[in-house]
Amino acid sequence: MLSNRQLLVLQVIIDEFIQTAQPIGSRAISKKEDISFSSATIRNEMADLEEMGYIEKTHSSSGRVPSEKGYRFYVDHLISPFRLSSDEMNSITHTFEKGMLEFEQIVQSSARVLSDLTNYTSIILGPEVFETKLKQIQIISLSSTTAVAILVTNTGHVEHRSFTIPATIQPSDLDKLVNILNDRLVGVPIIQLHEKLYTEIAELVNSYTQDFETAYKYVKAALFDEQHVKLYVGGKTNILMQPEFKDVEKIRSLFTIMEKEDEIANLLRSSTGGINVSIGQENKMDAMQDCSLITATYSLGDKQMGTIALLGPTRMEYSRVISLLNVLSSRLTKTFHSWY
Template identity: 70%
Template sequence: MLTERQLLVLQVIVDEFIHTAQPVGSRSISKKDEVTFSSATIRNEMADLEEMGLIEKTHSSSGRVPSEKGYRFYVDHLLSPFRLSKQEVRSIQDAFRDQMLEFERVVQKSAGILSELTNYTSIILGPEVFDTKLKQLQIVPLTSQTAVAILVTNTGHVEHRAFNIPVEIEAVDLEKMVNILNERLSGVPLIKLHENIFREVGDLLKTHTQNYEKAFKYLQAALVDEQPAKLYVGGKTNILIQPEFKDLEKVRSLYSMMEKENEIAHLLRSTHPGLKVRIGHENEVDAMQDCSLITASYVLGDDQVGTIALLGPTRMEYNRVIQLMHVLSGQMTETFKSWYQK
């Protein structure tokens, strides 16, 4: 159990190191208005905190820096309430003002704004593909032999898939197909389109369209597709401006990890709902063990869950960043909820 003085010294060290990236000595601590005890007492308390593993020495200075254990204690017990500026809140709200934007564009803007406000790397994961359902389908002929299938999902996601049209298929048959598909497949998860085309619409298409077999083949090619992870990244190069990442090998390892989108998606999907902070070696991925990863969940219609993540050094401005994540995830949830209620 830490004493009041030890709590104060630890908080000053963490706050000071977050803002300066320089080891903190007893002289710097003694200059703080809230610190009223002597430098000798400060040094004694620092020695005790070091013995507890909450702070540690650096090789190049007599000052101390927080350890991972110290950051964890700070996040769990010492974070002070933080009020975002009106400009910061407005920046987040502005991303959601245009309700004509697609889901993807809103999320891309959100990722960009979050990275700009923090100077860290933001990653937003779309909802699970298994929960994403077809809302509407359009097939738009481009030429006599090509067309684009436009799939709109219940999350606001829009996909365009080009495909060839056999010369035997008439435009009127395309129109019939679209009507049948919208009637029978609306609300079907994208991942189940393949089996539902066979089960739900095969007989209808056979009855109402000419050249059924060819039409069916090309229809499958347009609609059935492997669904990649939907990741939106902002500020990927921000990590380069952090003093902790001057080591090129460390940066190369981190960038290599960020290129593996499926692995990142798996990592974010395994995060429990709510807001979570993983510090240093609490991250299972080796390349992230000099980083902190803060994640927050947001909810789309029908309780579909996506994840917002912020990746930066362990020397994060936790109280401000956590508040930004709360505001953004809440804004996303409220906005998408209102979209679905329309």
């Protein structure tokens, strides 16, 4: 259990280090308005905090810096709600007032504004394709044997994949199938298309096509069998502006993992509701173990639809970032709900 004096010294050290990225000495702490005890007392308290593992001594200075244990205690016990400025709130509000026609545009814009406001790297995981609704399907023939299948969801997401048309399928059958899908299934959740096609309109499709089973098999494989990750990244190079990330190998590892969208998406999918903060070694990915990752989810009713994350140094403005993520996740939840 930390004493009140130790709590105050620890908070001053972390708050100051977050702002300056410089080790903090007892003399700097003694000049703070809230500190009324002597430098000698401060040094004693710092020695105790170091012995308990909350702060560390650097090689280049007599000052101290927070340890990961110190940051964890700070996040869990010392930060208080941060009041966002009117400019910050306006930046978020304008993101949702631009008259964007598609939810996907809003997510992309949200990633940009979040990185701009924090100078960290923002990552937003969009809703899965199967959790959205059909807006339109197209098939465009490239030759007698190849075509491109295009699926557009109500959130503005576009899937397009090339596939080979087997000789047994008439191009006209594909056209008829697509026309029926667009006529009868617009607005149906993607995950329900297969069931509805077979239970509600299979007879209709059969009467208009020569080989319904084969035609549907290829359209289904092209559009519905594999979901592409929808990951939106803002400010990827912001990490380069942080003094902690001057090591080329460290940066290379971090950029390499950010290119692995499936791994990042799986990491964000594992986030539970509310705010989650992973500090340093708490991160599962080795390349992120010099970073902090803060996530928040947005939802539709009780169902989690996507995740917002900020990646930055362990010297992160935790209170402000948590407030920004809370506001943005709430707005995304409200906006996503309006699409349904």
